[in-house]
Amino acid sequence: MASVKTKALVIRESPYQDNDKLLTLFTEKYGKQRAIARGARRRKGTLRSVTQLFTYGDFMYFEGKNFANISDATLIESFYPLRGDIVKVTLASYVAELLDAFYDFYQGDPEMLKAVTHIFYYWSEHQAENDEALAVCFQLKLTRIQGLGPELTHCVRCGKREALSGFSIQDGGAVCKDCLKPGDVPIEGALITEMHRWMCEPIKTVCHTKWDDRRVRQGLDLMDRYITAQLGRRTKSYQFYKELSAQSSRQ
Template sequence: MLYKVEGIVTRSMDYGEGHKIISVYTREAGKMSVMVRGAKKLKSRHGAVTQLFTYGEFVIYKNAHMGTLNAAEITDSFHKLREDLMKGAYAAYIVEMVEKLTGEMEPNAPLFEQLLAALKGIAGDKPPHIIAHIMEMHMLVLSGYMPELDQCVSCGSKEGEMALSIAAGGILCPRCRLKDPQGIVLGAGTLKLLRLFRTMDLRRLGEIDVKPVTQAQLKRCMRGMMDMYMETKWKSRSFLDQMEKYGME
C-alpha cells in the first residue's frame, strides 16, 4: 500500500553498507518504520531527509512489515536544532519520548501537532526545558497516567501547601503528607504550572519566565513521574544531565 504522509523523523540508524532505517512520526498514520535504500551514498537523493528532526512530505510503500521510502520533500530541516548543542539535546529527548512511547501505525494527529510545535518552539528560542516538561506531561497523560493535581489524592482537600506524591499519583494536603515522606512540597507557582501542563497546547505557548526554584521543583516532579511510570532509560536525557553537570546548559 502506498502512503503519502506528513511526518517528522524521530529516529535514524545505519543499516548495512549503504542504507538507513528511519522512524517517521506521521500525522496520518502515526509512527512508521521506513527503509531508505542508498541513503548513505554521497549522491543519494534521500540522504538529507534521513536526518533527525526532518519535517516533510513522505511517499512510503508499506507492506505487512517495514515500509520503503519512494520519495520525500523536506518542509523544514530544523537545522537550528542540529547547530545548537542544547537545543538539539532537548529536541532529541522529545523525539525519543515519541519514538519509545508510541506504537507502530497508531494515528494520533493531536500528538503530531504537539511534536511539531515543540520542535518549532525550541528552534524559535522558547525555553526548551519548559517545552520538554509539557511534552513529558502529554506523554504521561497519553499513556494513562494523569496525575491528580486538583485536590488531595487521599482526602480530597484543596487547602494548604500541597506536596506531590509520585507513588500515590497526585498531591497530598498538609494533613495527609505524612503518608508519603518522599513527597515533593510544591510552591504555588510549581503547582499552577503542573496543572497547566496537562492541557497546554504548545502551538499557543507564549513567553514564560520561571524562577530557578520553580524550575528545580518542576524538574524533580516530572523526572520522578517519568521514572516511576514510564520505566525506560532515556539516552537523550542522560546527555542533558551531563550538560548540566558541566555547566553547559
C-alpha cells in the first residue's frame, strides 16, 4: 500500500482497542479521514502528543479497507493553552463538530482547514477581541462555502435592501419589515450588517475588531438555529457551551 502524507487537524478522537486511538482527521489534501493511531494511548507512545484533539500536524498514513493507519506524525501546533479554558475548549469543540457534520469522508477544503487553525491560534493565544465573533465568523463562512450561506444584503422575499429587520430560518436570510411573518426572528438591521461583515471579512480583521457583545451572541445563537435547521439536528457542543457561558456570567 502506498503511503500518504498531508497536514491535518484532529477533530475527533476516541479509544480503540487496548492502547490505540480512532481519529477523525480533517486533512489538507484528502478531506476528512478516519484513521487508527496505534499505541497512541500509551504513556510513552510516539504518536501520543500529536493525536490529541485539536492538534495540527504532518501525518503519514497507509490507506486501509476501513480505516487509514497512521505510521508517523509530526506536531505543528498543539494549541495547548486552549485546554486550560473549559469555555474555549467547548467553543473549539463546536467548531470541530460542525466540520465533522458538514463534510463527508474524503471531502474537505484546504481554505477551511486554514481558517480553523487560525481561529484556534487566536483563541489559544488570547488574541481575539471577542472569541464568539470568531465562532460566528466561522459559522457564516462554513455555510457560505457549503452553498448554504444566508442572504444578508436584501430581503429574501421581495428583494428590498432597506428596512431589513428580521431573519427567516426557513427562507435562509434577511427579511424587511413589510415581509416579516410569524416564525421569523426579529433582529436589528445593525446585526444583519455585522453578520455580512463576519461572513465576508478576513478572519484576522474580525479577530482584531471590537464588536458589541450582545449582537455577537445574538448572531451566534441565530446561526446555530439556522445550522440546526440545515443539519436536521442540534449540535451537542453548542448546547453545552451555552450552559457553561451562562454559568461563567453568573459567577
